[in-house]
Structure formats: structure tokens, C-alpha cells
Amino acid sequence: MSKNGSGLHIVFTGAPGCGKGTQARALKEKVDICHLSTGEMLRAEAAKGTPLGSEISALIDGGNLVPDEMIIKMLSSRIEEDDCKNGFILDGFPRTLPQATVLDELLEQKGIKLDAVIEIQVPDEIIMERILGRYACMTCGEGYHDKFHKPKVYGVCDKCGGTNFYRRIDDNRTTVQNRLVNYRALTYPTIPFFEKKGVLCCVDGTGTIEATSKKVNVILGITQ
Ligand code: AP5
Numbered sequence: 001m002s003k004n005g006s007g008l009h010i011v012f013t014g015a016p017g018c019g020k021g022t023q024a025r026a027l028k029e030k031v032d033i034c035h036l037s038t039g040e041m042l043r044a045e046a047a048k049g050t051p052l053g054s055e056i057s058a059l060i061d062g063g064n065l066v067p068d069e070m071i072i073k074m075l076s077s078r079i080e081e082d083d084c085k086n087g088f089i090l091d092g093f094p095r096t097l098p099q100a101t102v103l104d105e106l107l108e109q110k111g112i113k114l115d116a117v118i119e120i121q122v123p124d125e126i127i128m129e130r131i132l133g134r135y136a137c138m139t140c141g142e143g144y145h146d147k148f149h150k151p152k153v154y155g156v157c158d159k160c161g162g163t164n165f166y167r168r169i170d171d172n173r174t175t176v177q178n179r180l181v182n183y184r185a186l187t188y189p190t191i192p193f194f195e196k197k198g199v200l201c202c203v204d205g206t207g208t209i210e211a212t213s214k215k216v217n218v219i220l221g222i223t224q
């Protein structure tokens, strides 16, 4: 397995709110490869207020997945960009079996093997508490939590000093329940797919952010 940097190709998967984005950002600090969150990419498109953006907003706000063709097109062109040539961390993709199959084919064509698909395992009752307390910096996107991960100085982002924060519209109880239903029906089947490929690594994500990061680093052979 690659160590401490170039050539790493990682997928973080798991239920909504399990900590994919948090762990992806922590890993990026260590290995400096591209972090691609399909949720962030879709929210950026939705914010444009175009007809496509409105269609995406409606799906996200209801806790439903966007169509496979749309997300596959978006992701497959994104990983061709220069900043992905030393590797990438996928956060929130693939989320269905068709997406997993296309990723597998794309990487095979490029002669790339995934280093690991890391499933962060967290039970539903913890997930709800994590999502309902979540907020993020409007300037740099750093994620925080009302109880579990507060900025060091109240109201000031640790990363960029920003003072404006936002909460996601889909972070409400009803939408989270639907996101969990969709996770089980559509995303969970990708787990045995990756297990058969020999790249699945499961991590207990119920501990602190730092404890989970340590487990991820052990899996990836990152010692620093
Ligand atoms: P996306 O943005 O990917 O949402 P998600 O899967 O629901 O995941 P989240 O971002 O909610 O959670 P996370 O696992 O990143 O947790 P986080 O690290 O923030 O997708 C949004 C929507 O876009 C989807 O519903 C769908 O509509 C669409 N979409 C996206 N990708 C798609 C695709 N491939 N196909 C089709 N549609 C797609 O952590 C949560 C909170 O907990 C934070 O506050 C954090 O500080 C805290 N926390 C994290 N870890 C810990 C810990 N160990 N202990 C205590 N607190 C913790």
C-alpha cells in the first residue's frame, strides 16, 4: 500500500453523518491529495440557481440521490483534472452499484487500483445527533459540531479565521431519516461489491474524531 502521499486512491463510505467529510479533510492534511466530495460538488451546482441547480436542490433537500448518469458524468470528468494525478480521496462517491461499477471500469482503464474503501461504521442514533449538531465555515468549508467539535475560539473558524457559518437544509430529522433509508437500499449494496474486490476496510467510527483518524492512518500505513 502507498504511504504518506502520492498515488493514494481512497474511498470513504458509510451512512450519512458517519464522518466521511471529517476524515477526508483530516487525511488530506496528511497526504495532500485531491479531496472530492460529490455532496459539495452538487451543493456548488445547486447554489448557481440554474434549472439544473434547482433540480439538484430538490433531490438533496428531500434526502434523495441525484441520478447516476448526472453524478457519473460529473465525477468522471473531475478525476481527469490535473490535481487528481497524484491520487484522490472520494467522499460520498460511489453511492450506488452502477456508480461503483463505472468507477471500477474507469480506474481499470487508467491502470489504477484503489488502495482502500474505508467504511466508517456508526449506528443510526449517533448519526442523528452528529447531523443535527453539524455546521460549517462559510469561507473554507471546515466542519464543526455544536457538541463534538467546536472551534477553539467561539465563532471563529480554526482553519481560516472566518466568522460566518452555515447549516445544511438537508440536516433535519425527516430528511436524515430518508437519507438513511436510501443509504440502506442503494448505497449499502456497494459494500459487498468492494469486499469481493479485496479493498474494503471497516472502521468503528463511534469514538472521537481523532480516534477514528488514528484507525484510518493505521489502515493506510501513515505513520506521521
Ligand atoms: P453528502 O454531502 O455526501 O451527504 P451524506 O452522505 O449524507 O453525508 P454527510 O455529508 O451528511 O456526512 P459525513 O459522513 O460527511 O459526516 P461529517 O464528516 O460531516 O451528500 C448530500 C446529498 O447529495 C445526498 O443526500 C444526495 O442527495 C446527493 N449526493 C451526493 N453524492 C451523491 C452520489 N454519489 N450519488 C447520488 N447523489 C449524491 O460529520 C457529521 C458531523 O459529525 C459533523 O458535525 C462532525 O463534526 C461530527 N463528527 C464527525 N466525526 C465525529 C466523531 N468521530 N465524533 C463526534 N462527532 C463527529
Ligand code: MG
Pocket: 020, 021, 022, 037, 039
Ligand atoms: Mg460530508
